[in-house]
Amino acid sequence: MNTPILKARTGAGSGFPTLLGKELLRFWKVSFQTIAAPVITALLYLVIFAHVLQDRIQVYGTVPYTAFLIPGLMMMSMLQNAFANPSSSMIQSRVTGNLVFMLLPPMTHREIFSAYVLAGIIRGMAVGCCVWLVSLYFITLPVSQPLWILIFAVLSCGIMAILGLIAGLTSEKYDQLAAFQNFLIMPATFLSGVFYSVHSLPPFWQYITHWNPLFYTIDGFRFGFFGIADVSPWQSLAVVAGVFLLLTVFALRLLASGYKLRT
Amino acid sequence: MWRSLFRQSKDPGFQALDDISLSVAHGEFFALLGPNGAGKTSLISILAGLSRASSGRASVCGFDVVDDYQQARRSLGVVPQELVYDPFFTVRESLRIQSGYFGFRHNDDWIDEILANLGLSDKADTNMRALSGGMKRRVLVAQALVHRPPVIVLDEPTAGVDVDLRRSLWEFISRLNKEGHTILLTTHYLEEAEALCSRIAMLKRGRIVALDNTQALLARMGGGNLEAAFVQIMNSDTSDFLEQHA
Numbered sequence: 001m002n003t004p005i006l007k008a009r010t011g012a013g014s015g016f017p018t019l020l021g022k023e024l025l026r027f028w029k030v031s032f033q034t035i036a037a038p039v040i041t042a043l044l045y046l047v048i049f050a051h052v053l054q055d056r057i058q059v060y061g062t063v064p065y066t067a068f069l070i071p072g073l074m075m076m077s078m079l080q081n082a083f084a085n086p087s088s089s090m091i092q093s094r095v096t097g098n099l100v101f102m103l104l105p106p107m108t109h110r111e112i113f114s115a116y117v118l119a120g121i122i123r124g125m126a127v128g129c130c131v132w133l134v135s136l137y138f139i140t141l142p143v144s145q146p147l148w149i150l151i152f153a154v155l156s157c158g159i160m161a162i163l164g165l166i167a168g169l170t171s172e173k174y175d176q177l178a179a180f181q182n183f184l185i186m187p188a189t190f191l192s193g194v195f196y197s198v199h200s201l202p203p204f205w206q207y208i209t210h211w212n213p214l215f216y217t218i219d220g221f222r223f224g225f226f227g228i229a230d231v232s233p234w235q236s237l238a239v240v241a242g243v244f245l246l247l248t249v250f251a252l253r254l255l256a257s258g259y260k261l262r263t
Numbered sequence: 264m265w266r267s268l269f270r271q272s273k274d275p276g277f278q279a280l281d282d283i284s285l286s287v288a289h290g291e292f293f294a295l296l297g298p299n300g301a302g303k304t305s306l307i308s309i310l311a312g313l314s315r316a317s318s319g320r321a322s323v324c325g326f327d328v329v330d331d332y333q334q335a336r337r338s339l340g341v342v343p344q345e346l347v348y349d350p351f352f353t354v355r356e357s358l359r360i361q362s363g364y365f366g367f368r369h370n371d372d373w374i375d376e377i378l379a380n381l382g383l384s385d386k387a388d389t390n391m392r393a394l395s396g397g398m399k400r401r402v403l404v405a406q407a408l409v410h411r412p413p414v415i416v417l418d419e420p421t422a423g424v425d426v427d428l429r430r431s432l433w434e435f436i437s438r439l440n441k442e443g444h445t446i447l448l449t450t451h452y453l454e455e456a457e458a459l460c461s462r463i464a465m466l467k468r469g470r471i472v473a474l475d476n477t478q479a480l481l482a483r484m485g486g487g488n489l490e491a492a493f494v495q496i497m498n499s500d501t502s503d504f505l506e507q508h509a
Contacts, residue, residue, distance in 0.1 A: 005289045005290070005413075005443065006289070006413035006442075006443040006444060006445075007324065007338075007413055008324065008334065008337035008338040008410075008412065008413060009337070009367070009410060009411045011366075011367075012337060012365055012366030012367060012410070013366040013367075013368065014366055015363060015364040015365065015366055017363065017368065018359075018360055018362075018363025018364055018368060019363075019364065021360075021363070022352075022360045022363075025351070025352075025356075026351050029351055030351075093349070096347060096348070096349070096350065097343075097345050097347035098347045098348060098349045100313065100343055100347060101347075101349070101360075101361055101364070101406065102364065103311075103312070103313055104311055104312070104313070104336060104339075104341055104364075105336060105361070105364035105365045105410075106332065106333035106334075106335075106336040106337050106365070106366075107364060108333075258315070262312065262313055262314060262315060263308070263313070263314045263315070
C-alpha cells in the first residue's frame with residue numbers, strides 16, 4: 001500500500017481543563033436556574049424564618065437568630081448545588097447518550113473526577129457568595145475567622161460534589177437520582193443544624209445529629225463567622241476532611257472500575 | 264487491529280463475540296458487515312474502550328486498548344451509531360470541547376476545515392438541538408475527526424441521512440483514506456461497502472463467516488454484487504465457511 005502510515009497527533013495536553021470548562025459553561029448557560037433560583041429559595045427561608053423567630057430566639061447567648069441563620073442557609077444552598085452540578089450533568093449525559101463523548105477520549109479517571117468535583121465546588125461557592133451578598137440587605141455578618149470559612153466552604157462543597165458524582169455514576173434513571181436526593185441529601189442537610197443550634201435539641205436527637213457529617217460542615221462554617229460553635233472547629237475539620245478523603249477514594253475507585261460507564 | 268478476541272456479556276447465557284481474530288492494515292478501507300446483533304458494535308466498543316473483552320486482546324496502531332488505552336484512544340476516532348449530542352452547546356462549542364478532551368485546545372483551523380468539508384460552516388453557531396437529524400449525524404462525524412485520528416471507525420454513519428450528505432461524507436472520508444487514514448466501516452448499505460472498501464469481513468452471531476478482498480469475495484460467491492453475496496453467506500451454514508478457512 002502506497003499511503004503514508006499515519007500516527008496519532010502529538011503534543012496533546014490534558015483533557016481536564018476542557019472538561020472543567022464544559023461543566024462550568026453548562027451551569028453558567030442556565031445560571032437563572034442554577035444560581036438565581038437557589039438564591040431566591042434561600043432568601044425566602046431567610047425572610048420567613050427571620051421574621052417569625054428573630055425576636056424569640058438568640059443563639060450562643062448573644063447572636064441574633066437572623067445572623068445565626070444566614071451561614072446555615074449559605075451552607076445549605078452550597079451543599080445542595082455542589083451536589084446538583086455533577087449529578088445532573090452525569091445523569092443527563094447518560095440519559096441522552098452523550099456520555100460517550102467523554103468516554104472515547106483518553107482522559108484518566110483522576111481527570112474526570114477532578115473536573116466534575118471542582119465544577120461542583122465552584123457552583124456551590126458561587127451560590128454561597130450570592131446568598132451572602134443578598135443577606136447583606138438584612139444584616140451584616142461578622143467575619144471572625146475567614147480562613148475557616150474558606151476551608152469549610154471548599155471541603156463541604158467538595159464532599160457534596162463527590163456525592164453528586166457518585167449518585168450520577170450509580171443512577172441510570174432520573175427517579176433513582178431523585179430518590180438519592182430526596183431520601184438522603186435533603187434530610188441530611190435539613191437535619192444538620194441549618195435552622196437551629198444542636199443544643200436546642202433533646203439529647204437523643206443531639207446524639208443522632210452528631211452522626212450526620214453535614215452537621216460538622218455547617219457548624220465549622222458558622223465558627224468562621226462567629227468564632228463560636230456547637231462543637232470544636234478542629235473536631236468539625238477532622239470529620240469533614242476525613243469524609244472528603246473517604247469519598248474521594250471511593251469515587252476514584254468507582255470511576256477507575258468503569259462502573260456503569262464501560263460494560 | 265485485534266486478535267483472538269472474545270467478547271462476553273455479563274449475562275453468562277449470551278456471548279456477543281466468539282473467537283474473532285483479524286487485523287486491519289494501515290491505510291485500509293475495511294468493511295465490517297453483518298445483520299443486526301451480529302456483534303459489529305460490540306467489536307467497535309471493545310476497540311474504543313467502551314466495553315471490555317472477557318478474554319483476548321485488541322490493539323489500535325499497536326497500542327493495546329487496555330494496557331495502553333491512552334495512546335490507543337488517541338489513535339481512534341469513532342462515529343457512534345446512535346444520534347447523540349449535548350443540547351447545551353452549539354456545533355462549534357461541541358467540536359472545541361471534543362477536541363479539548365483529546366488535549367487539543369487551540370484547534371480552530373482544523374475544526375473549520377472539518378466544518379467546511381462536512382457542509383457545516385453555516386451551522387457552526389447553531390445549537391445542537393436546532394439541527395436536523397442529518398446535520399446532527401454530520402456533527403458526529405466531525406467530532407470523531409477533531410483529533411485527526413489515524414484510524415476512523417464509522418458505525419453506520421449514513422443511517423437516515425440524505426443523498427447529499429452521503430456523497431459529501433464519502434468524498435471526505437475517501438480523501439482521508441487516501442491521505443493515509445485507516446477506515447473501518449459498518450453499514451447496512453452494502454453498495455457503499457462494495458464501492459468503497461478494499462476488504463470485507465462478515466460477522467454472523469459473533470463469528471467471522473467471511474473475510475476477503477472485496478473482488479475476491481464477490482468472485483468466489485458467483486460474481487454478483489455484494490448484496491447477493493451477503494445473503495448467500497448469511498444463509499449458508501457458518502461451520503462450512505469456518506471449515507473451509509480453518
